Amino acid sequence: MNAISETDFNYVRDLVKRVSAIVLEPEKAYLVETRLTPLARKTGFGSLQALLASLRVDGNPRLRHQVVEAMTTHETSFFRDGHPFETLKARILPELLARRSSSQHVAIWCAACSSGQEPFSVAMLAREHFPTLVKGRLRIIATDLSEAILARAREGLYSQIEVNRGLPATELTRYFDRQGLCWRIKPEIRRMVDFQQSNLAGAWPNLPLMDVIFMRNVLIYFGIETKKQILNNVRRALKPDGYLFLGASETTLNLSAAFEPITLGKTTCYQLSQTSSR
Ligand SMILES: C[S@@+](CC[C@H](N)C(=O)[O-])C[C@H]1O[C@@H](n2cnc3c(N)ncnc32)[C@H](O)[C@@H]1O
Structure with missing residues (x-):
């Protein structure tokens, strides 16, 4: 494999940043090679260099999209990290249901849901432990930038390893x-999740106010200004007593004063601070 030139790397970096806000540091040049070389082969170009040369000339939107998709990381798993789901089950959902005793409606958003393991984990947990909620009172919305990964999520088909x-x-x-x-997820669980395409760094999706937002393991890919802008949007998307879950290595600290961390069991999640105004 030929090493990618600085010009080619910069072209991919700028394209990916413009479309998805994902920041590719120069030390990620190897990732550009390992992920785009198979795409170059699949799309009939002799090499990564030929693919990028063609893209520069005719700007084929489909190919551009494929390049950005290939550069996103879709790592995920069922009940990832365990404790956020434990806390959802033992603390948050019982508490929200007690507070929403009149409406009993709960809305949960998995932003950057990848191939669906996270929203399906929420759906299974709800069906297992909150049967009354599942009967038309729970809305689970799952969004991602990538149409290709959403197609996989909608299919709900997983390998033995997954x-x-x-x-x-x-x-x-x-x-x-x-x-x-x-293994295919049963239709009763599949039907509980509404998958939609949405770019967190673009126009904000038109969603109902959320009781719980899972936005895990995606802020890490963005620059500081994008993280601030997204958290500002999250502030407006969350109900005043709602909860935000971020990934284990992510925080709102130094990015937004609108949230305060709270520790519930083994989990740190975030609620809107008293002073936060919409
Ligand atoms: C590492 S996965 C995280 C999946 C899941 N939330 C978890 O924690 O297991 C990151 C996901 O973020 C999505 N993503 C990247 N940039 C995005 C953007 N600008 N808007 C929405 N989703 C994005 C990717 O397509 C990918 O599926």
């Missing part, structure tokens, strides 16, 4: 059907 990561055996047998070497 279900081995984080999914308890009881949930596997109860909520999945074997399909060849893979």
Whole structure:
């Protein structure tokens, strides 16, 4: 594999930043090569260099989109990190249901949901432990930038390796059907999640106010100004007593004064601070 030139790297970096706000540091040049070389082959270009040369000349929107998609990281798993879901089950949902005793409606948004393991984990948890909520009172919306990964999520088909990561055996047998070497999520769980395409760094999606927002392991890819802008939008998307979950290595600290961290069990999540105004 030829090393990518600085000009080619800068072209990809600028394109990815413009479309997705993802920041590619120069030390990620190897990632550009390892992820775009297979795309170059798949799309009939002899090399990564030829693909980028063609893109520069005719700016093919579909190819441009494929390049950006190839540069996004979709790492995820069922019940990732465990404790956020424990806290949702043991503390947050019981508390929200008690507070919403008249409406009993709860809205949860998984922003940057990747191939769907996170929103399906929420859906399985709700069905298992909050059967009354599941009957038309729970709305789970799951969004991602990538149409390709959303297509996978909508299909709800997972390999043995994917279900081995984080999914308890009881949930596997109860909520999945074997399909060849893979496992398909049952329609009753699939139907609980509404998947939509949305760019967190673009026009903000038109969603109802949320009780819980999972926005995990995506802010890490953005620069400081983008993180601030997204958290400012999250502030307006969350109900005054709602909860925000970020990834284990992410924080609102030094980015937004609108949130305060709260520790519930083993989890740190975020609520709007008293002084935060919409
Ligand atoms: C590492 S995955 C995180 C998945 C899941 N939230 C989790 O924690 O397991 C990051 C996801 O963010 C999505 N993403 C990247 N940039 C985005 C953007 N600007 N808007 C929305 N989603 C984005 C990627 O497509 C990818 O699916």
